[in-house]
Every structure is written in C-alpha cells, then in structure tokens.
Amino acid sequence: MNLLSALFIGLLFGLGLIVSGMTNPEKVLGFLDILGDWDASLAFVMVGAIAVTAAGYRWIGRAGKPWFDLKYQMPNNVVIDKQLISGAILFGVGWGLVGLCPGPALTAIIIEPWALLVFSAAMLSGMVIARAVLSMRQG
Amino acid sequence: MHDYLLALIGGTMIGAAAVLLMASHGRIMGVSGIISRLMPPVANDWHWRIAFVIGVIVAPLIALLINGKLPSIQITHSPVVLAIGGLLVGTGTVIGNGCTSGHGVCGLSRFSVRSLVATMIFMLAAVITVYIVRH
Numbered sequence: 001m002n003l004l005s006a007l008f009i010g011l012l013f014g015l016g017l018i019v020s021g022m023t024n025p026e027k028v029l030g031f032l033d034i035l036g037d038w039d040a041s042l043a044f045v046m047v048g049a050i051a052v053t054a055a056g057y058r059w060i061g062r063a064g065k066p067w068f069d070l071k072y073q074m075p076n077n078v079v080i081d082k083q084l085i086s087g088a089i090l091f092g093v094g095w096g097l098v099g100l101c102p103g104p105a106l107t108a109i110i111i112e113p114w115a116l117l118v119f120s121a122a123m124l125s126g127m128v129i130a131r132a133v134l135s136m137r138q139g
Numbered sequence: 140m141h142d143y144l145l146a147l148i149g150g151t152m153i154g155a156a157a158v159l160l161m162a163s164h165g166r167i168m169g170v171s172g173i174i175s176r177l178m179p180p181v182a183n184d185w186h187w188r189i190a191f192v193i194g195v196i197v198a199p200l201i202a203l204l205i206n207g208k209l210p211s212i213q214i215t216h217s218p219v220v221l222a223i224g225g226l227l228v229g230t231g232t233v234i235g236n237g238c239t240s241g242h243g244v245c246g247l248s249r250f251s252v253r254s255l256v257a258t259m260i261f262m263l264a265a266v267i268t269v270y271i272v273r274h
Contacts, residue, residue, distance in 0.1 A: 005163045006187040010194020011201060013156035013168065013240075018202050020149020021142065024212040032262075032269040041146040046243060048150020049157070053248035056158025066165030068187075073165050074249070077236070080256050087235020088242075088257040092264025094227025097272065098216050101228060101239050103170040106195040108212055115214045119225040126229020127175040134234065 002068035014107045020045045023107040025099030032096055157245055160191075169241020170195075171232030235261070 021027045021041055030039030065071055095101050100108070100119055109116045157168040164187055166173075173191055176182035203209050216224070232238045235257055237246060242261070246254020 002164070003186055003190040005159070006190035007194040009156045009159050009163070009168075010191040010196075011198050012152055012159070012194075013170075013191075014195040014198025015201060016149045016152030016154075016156060017195075018149070018198060018210045019152060020146045022146075022149065023199075023210055026213040026215075029269055032265045033273055034266055035270060035274060039142070041142055044143045044146035045150035045153065046247075048147040049154040049244045050150075050248050052151045052154025053157045053244055054250075056154065057161060057248050060158070060162055066161070067163045069165045071165060072161065073167070075167060075236075075246075075251075078251075078253055080253055084235055084253065084257055085260055087231050087233070088260035089231070089264045090227050091231025091235055091238060092261035093268045094224045094229075094231055095239075095261065096265035096268025097227065098214075098221055098224035100214075100224065101171075102174055102232060103195065103238070103240050105228075106170070106174075106192060107198055107210075108214070109196050110199045111209050111212055112214050115216075115218075115221055118218045118221045122222040122225025123229035124174075124178060126226040126231075127171075127233050128178045128229075130230040130233035131175060131178065131180075 005068065013103065016049075017104055017107050020048075023104050023111070025104070025108075027099075028104070029096075029099040032099070153240070153244060154248075157240070157248070167241060167245045169237050169245060171228075171238040172236070172241055175229075175233050231261075 017023050022045055027039060027041055030037065031042035062072060098119065105116060105119060105123065109120070160166050160168045173188050177185055177188050177192065199209050237254065237257055242254040242257040247258060
C-alpha cells in the first residue's frame with residue numbers, strides 16, 4: 001500500500017507535468033527566454049503548485065505522523081552558504097542549457113529515449129560525483 | 140490563454156502530489172533528492188523512491204491511453220550539450236540540495252528563505268544562460 005501510494009503520487013506528478021506542458025523543454029526554455037517570444041506558462045505552473053502545496057502543508061502541520069512512516073522529515077537546514085549558492089548556479093546553468101530538470105526528464109524518457117539516455121546518464125553521474133565529493137569534505 | 144489554464148491545472152496536480160507525498164510518507168517532493176538517493180550510496184528507504192520514479196516515468200503511457208498519443212516534446216540539442224547540461228543539473232542539484240520541485244515548489248510552500256534564495260539564483264542563472272545561448 002505504501003509502495004502503491006508512492007507509485008500513484010509519481011503518476012500524478014508526471015501527469016501534472018504533462019498537462020502543464022513542462023515535459024517539453026522548448027516550453028520551459030520559452031519561459032526562461034524572457035527577451036524572446038515569452039511563454040509565461042511556467043509561472044502559472046508554479047502558482048498552481050505552490051498554492052496547493054502551501055495550503056496542504058499547513059493543513060498537515062507537524063503533529064501526528066504520516067500514513068506510512070514514523071515521522072515527517074522536513075529539512076531543517078536554514079543556512080544560506082556558498083554551497084547552496086554554487087549548487088543553484090550550476091543547476092540553473094544546466095537547466096538553461098537544455099530546459100530539462102530531474103522531474104520532467106523522467107517523464108521524457110519514454111517519449112525521447114535516446115536524448116534522455118544521454119541526459120540521464122550525465123545527470124546521474126553528476127549526482128554520484130557530487131555526493132562523493134560532499135561526503136569526502138564532511139568526512 | 141488555453142495554455143496558461145492547462146499550466147495552472149497541471150500545477151495544481153503537481154501540488155496535490157507534493158501534499159500527498161508529505162501526508163503519506165512525510166517527505167518533501169524534491170525529485171533531485173529522490174533520485175540522487177537511489178544512487179550509491181543507496182538510501183535505506185529506496186523502495187518508495189523507486190515506486191515514485193516508476194510512476195513518473197510511466198505517466199506518459201497514461202496520457203497515451205487517454206489521448207491516443209504520447210505527449211509531443213521537442214529536444215533539439217546535440218548529445219554533447221545534453222551531456223553537459225545533465226552533468227550540471229546532476230552536480231548542481233546535489234550541491235544545492237534541491238531543484239525546481241524541491242526548492243521551487245516545496246521549499247517556497249514552506250516559506251523557506253533558503254529555498255527562496257536557491258530558487259531566485261537558479262532562475263537567474265537559467266535566464267542568463269538562455270540569453271547567452273539565444274541572443
């Protein structure tokens with residue numbers, strides 16, 4: 001049941017990306033291309049998503065427990081440091097180069113498998129390398 | 140207009156998914172984190188992560204069932220650019236601990252200043268990158 005719900009949530013998220021058009025990198029790049037033929041769609045996606053999520057998070061609160069786990073796992077890091085900033089810059093440049101970020105990339109695998117094979121292999125490699133580097137610095 | 144309405148509706152579906160993940164598993168729906176913890180060293184709770192990822196990957200098939208065709212997308216970039224972009228997205232999301240879903244949707248919904256800063260920075264970096272590439 002806990003796995004089925006995770007599967008369903010993934011499906012819902014993926015369908016949301018598809019309905020909103022965010023699975024299409026050209027649409028995402030159309031938003032980021034503010035001096036070009038501007039497509040504001042991504043802004044509307046964020047508004048819809050944040051409105052629902054903010055209300056939902058408030059409603060859930062911190063009391064009690066999630067249905068399938070022992071406790072809520074909210075991030076508790078509040079520090080704004082060079083790591084956060086440099087990570088955001090790297091991610092932003094990559095996103096701006098191809099218009100793909102992790103979520104939409106997953107939905108695109110079946111649609112454009114070869115392009116996504118290249119992108120995903122590179123993304124996963126980047127993740128493994130970054131995790132290794134971060135844990136060495138902390139160790 | 141029609142596009143923007145669909146964007147809003149799709150956004151609310153994304154939001155609903157985020158809320159459901161918090162209610163059911165107590166987790167932030169940050170896709171970069173969900174995926175990265177499936178990479179070595181693999182997290183102990185990989186089961187729900189894999190289920191979630193499978194759901195996202197398979198979603199276009201639902202669209203195929205409903206619409207009779209897969210969503211159409213355009214990817215015009217060369218493999219080299221795709222690889223560089225992927226590498227940057229992979230390293231950046233791990234170093235910055237989040238992406239558009241993690242910081243942009245979930246973080247902002249929690250009124251996290253850290254996520255606000257991250258979101259503004261990656262948005263700006265992306266906009267500048269697109270400007271340099273296209274103009």
